Amino acid sequence: MxxxxxxxxxxxxxxxxxxxxxxxxxxxxxxxxxxxxxxxVEDAPDMRVYTPLELAGRNIYVREGCYACHSQMIRTLQDEVERYGPYSLAVESKYDHPMLWGSKRTGPDLARIGGKYSDKWHVDHLMDPRAVSPLSVMPAYRWLARNELVIDDLPLHLRALRKVGVPYTDEMIENADQDAYGQANPNSDAVDAFFARYGNDSNSRFFDGDQRRLTEMDALVAYLQILGRLTDAADQGLREQPVTAEGTNL
Structure with a gap:
């Protein structure tokens, strides 16, 4: 041979x-x-797109290399389902470019982290991880609270994503920067237009707790708080069969 x-x-x-x-x-x-x-790929009629602020937060998440230590893919193994929640469906990453599933877990999987902790917890965790998780090996990201968020180029990001199939409308693209500002500032005049474009199920609040300015911390926290919540497909009867310890359906 x-x-x-x-x-x-x-x-x-x-x-x-x-x-x-x-x-x-x-x-x-x-x-x-x-x-x-x-x-x-499962059907999810209620699937919504990322808002401009959440998209900016996702870009920061990628920029800072968070995906290198955190996966966003809950496997069908019973221990993973019990720890992190329902296993990941393909449709939940329908609008992710690039997809961030992965398998490297220095830190926990974040596929369903949205809504699990408060905004303040996320801010404290990013400012000083060991303040809320004493055994954490994660570095601090304090500069996110100091860096003002660049929103002028958000229309370009939305336009690029529409070219690969994300259904952003012309109105969403044209007003992306104002919608990002409105989502992070519920007292602004832009918030009503934001809800009109993205629905009342979207969130608008001071994500980093600072009402004076729009920061990268606002964007990243907004993104983390939506993970696993773009669709309810995982809870709509798409997993009728129980999962075994080996990760296969009975």
């Missing part, structure tokens, strides 16, 4: 053909499931 392999390596054309054949097999295995995507 080794002799045949050595002979193949000495034949440039043959070796190139062998590489193409193997790559084609791998490519087919990866691409084939996409032809059944409509059958494998």
């Amino acid at each position: 080794l002799g045949k392999h050595a002979k193949l390596e000495r034949t440039a054309i043959g070796f190139a053909i062998a590489i193409m054949v193997v790559a084609s097999i791998g490519g087919f295995i990866e691409i084939a499931p996409l032809f059944t995507i409509d059958e494998t």
